[in-house]
Amino acid sequence: MRGDWPVKTLDELCNIARGGSPRPIKEFLTDAPDGVNWIKISDATASSKYIYETKQKIKPEGIRRSRMVHSGDFLLSNSMSFGRPYIMRTSGCIHDGWLVLGNISEELDQDYLYHFLGSPEAYQQFNDRAAGSTVRNLNIDLVRSVQVPVPPIDAQKRIVAILDEAFEGIDKAVANAEKNLANARELFESYLNNIFTQKSKGWGDRKFKDVCNFIRGPFGGSLKKSCFVSEGYAVYEQQHAINDQFDRIRYYIDEHKFQEMKRFELRSGDLIMSCSGTMGRVAIVPDGAKRGIINQALLKLSPEKGLVAEFLKYWMESETFQDQINMHSKGAAIKNVASVKVLKEIDVPCPSVDVQYEMVSKLNEFNSNSRHLENIFRQKLDALAQLKQSILQKAFSGELTADDTETIKDEAVA
Numbered sequence: 001m002r003g004d005w006p007v008k009t010l011d012e013l014c015n016i017a018r019g020g021s022p023r024p025i026k027e028f029l030t031d032a033p034d035g036v037n038w039i040k041i042s043d044a045t046a047s048s049k050y051i052y053e054t055k056q057k058i059k060p061e062g063i064r065r066s067r068m069v070h071s072g073d074f075l076l077s078n079s080m081s082f083g084r085p086y087i088m089r090t091s092g093c094i095h096d097g098w099l100v101l102g103n104i105s106e107e108l109d110q111d112y113l114y115h116f117l118g119s120p121e122a123y124q125q126f127n128d129r130a131a132g133s134t135v136r137n138l139n140i141d142l143v144r145s146v147q148v149p150v151p152p153i154d155a156q157k158r159i160v161a162i163l164d165e166a167f168e169g170i171d172k173a174v175a176n177a178e179k180n181l182a183n184a185r186e187l188f189e190s191y192l193n194n195i196f197t198q199k200s201k202g203w204g205d206r207k208f209k210d211v212c213n214f215i216r217g218p219f220g221g222s223l224k225k226s227c228f229v230s231e232g233y234a235v236y237e238q239q240h241a242i243n244d245q246f247d248r249i250r251y252y253i254d255e256h257k258f259q260e261m262k263r264f265e266l267r268s269g270d271l272i273m274s275c276s277g278t279m280g281r282v283a284i285v286p287d288g289a290k291r292g293i294i295n296q297a298l299l300k301l302s303p304e305k306g307l308v309a310e311f312l313k314y315w316m317e318s319e320t321f322q323d324q325i326n327m328h329s330k331g332a333a334i335k336n337v338a339s340v341k342v343l344k345e346i347d348v349p350c351p352s353v354d355v356q357y358e359m360v361s362k363l364n365e366f367n368s369n370s371r372h373l374e375n376i377f378r379q380k381l382d383a384l385a386q387l388k389q390s391i392l393q394k395a396f397s398g399e400l401t402a403d404d405t406e407t408i409k410d411e412a413v414a
Contacts, residue, residue, distance in 0.1 A: 011144035019094030022065035037092025066093035074101035083126035085117035119392035188370035209344035234292025
């Protein structure tokens with residue numbers, strides 16, 4: 001039982017070090033054959049235990065400004081989603097967003113340590129020690145003090161065997177739920193794309209500029225932070241187009257500034273499109289949205305009579321439109337809509353208003369059904385994640401037995 005297990009700190013069981021970044025990193029990235037793996041958090045996935053390969057490499061001279069890690073080392077993310085463990089199955093350099101645990105004591109089974117670092121008990125210790133209120137970080141000194149229960153090796157191996165058997169069923173259920181979630185969304189996207197690639201007879205095309213009024217947000221210099229006040233007229237940002245939510249406002253301007261920038265005012269029924277980074281996301285301004293203006297990262301589109309806003313939004317979300325704006329975008333790291341002039345020349349499908357409303361009705365129904373399925377599968381994934389954490393909690397409190405595995409498998413497939 002847990003009460004009989006000795007407890008040691010991580011510092012007693014392994015060496016802990018932080019990564020480092022050669023700067024400026026762009027000057028060290030390379031495609032040369034002698035490049036060294038550059039390990040980023042994006043190389044690790046939430047469902048993976050190991051890191052096998054990297055997307056980028058750095059020049060060998062960058063090693064002395066970073067930290068080399070090797071197969072068998074443990075990595076911990078030390079910011080944002082901090083404390084998530086991964087086991088190296090390759091070698092390379094890590095940046096300062098990672099902590100590495102190396103030279104692990106023979107008192108610890110590698111898989112036992114992995115499961116412990118992913119357990120609620122370890123997370124709670126990380127959470128309690130995390131520095132910073134907004135962005136939480138783990139530093140070496142805090143991680144060193146994390147306490148690890150260390151039963152005999154044979155007991156560790158028994159715990160690992162039980163967990164591996166229990167998690168096998170859970171991982172299969174997670175994979176199925178993730179696949180079903182992706183299929184639900186892809187089904188709607190396929191239906192949406194078919195509508196605009198297999199247009200019925202009688203659908204005429206018109207230039208975007210002939211059916212919509214375009215206003216690109218103001219230059220950043222005309223809307224500085226010094227202009228903002230605690231309340232007043234809303235300043236709408238990319239997040240409002242990306243999340244399709246208009247009730248969360250961060251910035252406001254006063255009456256004088258609003259009148260000065262009135263040409264950027266949003267009205268009910270207008271569309272806004274994100275124009276940088278997460279590009280091409282579209283939302284319709286709802287009735288009752290707070291009166292305000294767009295910022296420099298948005299494009300305002302006001303459909304003219306004969307073009308239904310919901311129909312236009314669906315078309316702009318389809319591959320037909322998205323492929324075109326991606327083709328005409330610029331910027332290597334962060335893409336931007338190159339020119340409103342380019343957008344104005346794109347052909348927009350313009351069936352009769354009755355047909356547009358008919359298409360919107362069908363798409364709304366299909367989209368609603370798709371989102372309902374997505375919610376079901378997301379809830380399933382949440383339940384499986386909670387089940388996994390409850391099993392780890394029992395394992396490291398000494399309460400998990402081999403008899404529990406069949407019950408766990410039944411819960412996973414329920």
